Every structure is written in C-alpha cells, then in structure tokens.
Amino acid sequence: MNRTFQWIDERTGLSGPIRAFFNYPVPKYVHRNFLYTLGGLTLISFSLQVITGILLVFYYDPSTEGAYNSVDYITYILPLGWLVRGIHHYGASAMVILISLHMLRTYYYSAYKKPREINWLTGVLLLFLVLAFGFTGYLLPWDQKGYWATKVGTEIAGSVPMMGAYITKIMRGGADLGQATLTRFYATHVMLLPTAVALLIAVHIFQLRFHGMAPPITERAKAQSKKFLPFFPYWVVTDLIAGLGLLALLVYISYINRAPLEFPADPTSSNYLPRPEWYFLFFFQLLKYFPGKLEPVITIAIPLFIFGSMLLLPFIDTSEERRPWHKPVTTLVSIFYIVVILVFTYLAMAEFG
Amino acid sequence: MAISDLPPLDPEKGEWDEKALSRRDFLEAAVVFGTLAGAGAVAVSVPSMRFLVGKSLEPPVAQWVELGKVSDLSANDVTRVNYSVRGTDAWREVTKRGTVYVYSDDGGESFVALDGTCTHLGCIVQWHDDEQKYKCPCHAGFFTREGEVISGPPPRPLRELPVKTENGVVFAEI
Numbered sequence A: 001m002n003r004t005f006q007w008i009d010e011r012t013g014l015s016g017p018i019r020a021f022f023n024y025p026v027p028k029y030v031h032r033n034f035l036y037t038l039g040g041l042t043l044i045s046f047s048l049q050v051i052t053g054i055l056l057v058f059y060y061d062p063s064t065e066g067a068y069n070s071v072d073y074i075t076y077i078l079p080l081g082w083l084v085r086g087i088h089h090y091g092a093s094a095m096v097i098l099i100s101l102h103m104l105r106t107y108y109y110s111a112y113k114k115p116r117e118i119n120w121l122t123g124v125l126l127l128f129l130v131l132a133f134g135f136t137g138y139l140l141p142w143d144q145k146g147y148w149a150t151k152v153g154t155e156i157a158g159s160v161p162m163m164g165a166y167i168t169k170i171m172r173g174g175a176d177l178g179q180a181t182l183t184r185f186y187a188t189h190v191m192l193l194p195t196a197v198a199l200l201i202a203v204h205i206f207q208l209r210f211h212g213m214a215p216p217i218t219e220r221a222k223a224q225s226k227k228f229l230p231f232f233p234y235w236v237v238t239d240l241i242a243g244l245g246l247l248a249l250l251v252y253i254s255y256i257n258r259a260p261l262e263f264p265a266d267p268t269s270s271n272y273l274p275r276p277e278w279y280f281l282f283f284f285q286l287l288k289y290f291p292g293k294l295e296p297v298i299t300i301a302i303p304l305f306i307f308g309s310m311l312l313l314p315f316i317d318t319s320e321e322r323r324p325w326h327k328p329v330t331t332l333v334s335i336f337y338i339v340v341i342l343v344f345t346y347l348a349m350a351e352f353g
Numbered sequence B: 001m002a003i004s005d006l007p008p009l010d011p012e013k014g015e016w017d018e019k020a021l022s023r024r025d026f027l028e029a030a031v032v033f034g035t036l037a038g039a040g041a042v043a044v045s046v047p048s049m050r051f052l053v054g055k056s057l058e059p060p061v062a063q064w065v066e067l068g069k070v071s072d073l074s075a076n077d078v079t080r081v082n083y084s085v086r087g088t089d090a091w092r093e094v095t096k097r098g099t100v101y102v103y104s105d106d107g108g109e110s111f112v113a114l115d116g117t118c119t120h121l122g123c124i125v126q127w128h129d130d131e132q133k134y135k136c137p138c139h140a141g142f143f144t145r146e147g148e149v150i151s152g153p154p155p156r157p158l159r160e161l162p163v164k165t166e167n168g169v170v171f172a173e174i
C-alpha cells in the first residue's frame, strides 16, 4: 500500500497537496452548523445536476421535431427516466434556493469584506450563471411553457436601447424562435455554462482555502475560533449527510410528482399565458407595472442596478463592523429586496392561480 | 520585474542565464510576448464571435402563404387564419406555422392581413368580435381592427403584411 502511494507520489507530486487539502484546519464553530453547509450543499446540488444532465444527454434529441418526443419518452417510457429527469428538474430549483440562502448567509456574516472580495465576486457571477442555466434549460423540452417563456424572455432582452433588436436575434440565432434557437440554448446549457461554473467554483473554493473562514460574528462562535478540526472527515461528513438528505428529498418529490411536460410548442396558440420558472416570476410581474416607454426601467435599469450593486458591495461597505444588527443599512436593504421579491412572486402566483 | 526579483537558484542545479538577468532582454521578450499573445487572442476571438453570430442577423426569407379562397374569407368580419407552410429553418426543412388576421374594408374586394404577433413581447393576439378589438392575453394590450394600439404596453401597431390575390386565392407575405 505505502509503496504504491510512494510510487504515485514520486511521479505526480500530489500527495502533499492532497494531504493538505484533507487536513485543512476548519474552525470549530463551523462544525455541524447548517448555515456553513449551504455552500457545500450548493456544490453537491451542482454535482447532481451534472450527473443527471450527462445521463439525460444520452436520450435527449436537440431538434425542434424530436425534442418534445424525446423528453416525453424519458419521462414516461424509459426505465428510471422519471427519476433522472425529476432530479434534474427539481434539483434546478433546489440549486437556486440553496445558492440564494448561501449568498444570504455570507451577506449577513459580511464575509464579502476584505480580503474576501474575490470570493464574493465569483459568487455573484455564479449566481448569474445558475440563473442562466435555468433560463436555457427551460426551453429544451420544446413544450408550450418553454417555447413561450423563451419567446418573451428573448424579446425582453430586445428592450435594451439601440442594440436590442440585435441582441434578440443573436440570442435566437435568427428572427424567430426555431431550430437555431434550440441548438444555441442546448450548447449553452450543456457545454458553455457547466464549464464556466466548474471553473468559477474552483476559483471560489481556492479563495476560501486561501483566506480561511471569515471571522465569526457571535460571541459564542468567537470563543471557539481558536479550536480547529480537520476538513476530513469532520466537515465533509456534515456536508455529505446534508447532501444525501437533499438527494432523498429530490427522489421523493420526483416520485410523487412527475417533472411536468406541457403540450408541444404551438406558435399559433393565442390563449397560452407565458410564464417563466418561479424564480423569475417576480421580475415578470414587475414588468406589468411599467408599460410602454418605462419598460426598459424594469428590463434593463433595475437588473443592472442590482447586479452592479452586488458587484460593488465589497468596495462600498468597507467598515470593520460585521454584525448585521449593528449595520442597519445593509440589513435593511437586503430586507427590502427580500420583501419585494416575495410580494411580487406572490402577486404573480395569485394571478396564475 | 527586475533582476533581483528572480529567486536564487540552488548552485547544485545551476545558475540563471545572463539574458535572464538583463532588464532589457527581459522587457524585450515580455513586449514580444504581449504583442503576439494579443494578436493571437484577436485572431481566435474575432472569427469565433463571427461564427457564433452566424446568420442570426439576416432577414428571414419572405414567403407567400395561402390565406384561403376569396369566397371563404369573410367580407365583413375579421377572419383568423392559422397558416402552415413548408420552409427552411436553419438547416432543417420544417412546417412553419403562425397566425394572421384578415379583413376587408370594401366588402370583400380586397383584403388586409395583419400578423397576429403582439408587438410587445410576441404573444399571439385574439380577435374579440363583440368588442371589435384584438386583445393580447399576456399583458392586456389592445388593438383596433386595423391594428392600431388602443391601450396597454405594445409600442407599435400590429404588422401589416403584403397581400395579393391570384385566381381567387388570397396570399400574404410573411
């Protein structure tokens, strides 16, 4: 055994880094703390998406004529197809929830402050890419839901002043939604985004390892901050338990509720109400209050403002204070956003019944 | 980066070449590298972008689609036509489908065809005969029979399509 390891180490030089990775000292206050497993859980849910995604690609047919039937086949005929598609479908929602909670955790702990700015910035990009996963994946079954949401979604991008029309066409691969659109969305969803997300996660986690955990904010945690446990097995075991719990939940939901598939895309239907995935609903709802010339306020100005202020946050909030109850501005701003999102999501859901 | 920045080498291993110790040589090599790397990046990214844009920006090929016989279209009311026509979609031969509304202002002598696609975000509008207007189900945009915006978010009137009549059959160009 030892000789094998030695042989490998002499050729690869990897045993040092691997040992350091596993023995990494993790502060005790992090151990068995659910709030600190959220990042790891996001990583586990991403891995589940990658595994189920690779499986789906074996059967999915990315053509306007075959996509719908292949998804129908996966869902209703293929052995365990319901399970694989179910985990991928519900797992996407889980990932959005987890990444949001993880972001809120790091936000309230002021973990974005010096020297962890790059950790936060890669996080903001990851959030954006995860939403892009949702947007591109929604079209792939080529059913009514995906077709109309994408038609409206690409049209919204068209409200950018001056270049709007070009953006819409480039997103669609032509003037109308069609084969070129499906292929583009497919390529983005299965090649471009997974690669980009995997690279960013690597940077994100390397940053985390480089700086260590951000300082604790409660007195109780501070008292434990000089005690450490090795990453393996103490931290990984907590993450693994949480991850298996997530998997069990996704299996259960997929079992009681098949991943939905509506009627095939019909470009002539005039009573179909397009609606996006639930996490874009609040945005869709907001659109209704800003008709006509004001529309770019919602479609362009507000998203740019939110995304921009998230990117700038670590450079604006540079105080030493990390306790959210002593930082009324950041705390109230976040509560304002959460309330707006909840209220408009609720209004949209009430409208769709 | 200066000469003193290079970490000393273990004398057993050897020593740095003088080239490496000369600031001038170093800068020269760095400038050559920078120029070549920049040129390489442009040479790779510009064609890649062009490739990705592809034919997206080309106007769609116009096609005449049959709306129906003059005798089948209403002389007074608005008729909804769901057309389907064979055409190419990128590399694929498909049946293209869409919705056109047809009406006549002169009792069936000539016809006007409106594309049923809402000019707001692209939903298909519905003709409401009782109210004599088109209603968009998505964000409550309303249009007159002639396609002018009455209220709601749509920025432009419905698109009017060129129409021709041949041997008693009405066609519109989409």
Ligand code: HEM
Binding pocket: A035, A036, A037, A038, A039, A040, A041, A042, A043, A046, A099, A102, A103, A106, A109, A111, A112, A116, A119, A120, A121, A122, A123, A124, A125, A126, A127, A130, A197, A201, A204, A205, A208, A212, A213, A214
């Ligand atoms: C694919 C998405 C993501 C993955 C896989 C991921 C993964 C992780 C992991 C495993 C940790 C350490 C454990 C923890 O603090 O929970 C972490 C820490 C962190 N993450 Fe993320 N993350 C993602 C997205 C985000 C987002 C969207 C943000 C914020 C915009 C963010 C900001 C941070 C920060 C600031 C830390 C450092 C926390 C500290 O030092 O206490 N991450 N991330």
Ligand code: FES
Binding pocket: B118, B119, B120, B121, B122, B123, B136, B137, B138, B139, B140, B141, B152, B153, B154
């Ligand atoms: S798409 Fe018709 S009103 Fe918005």
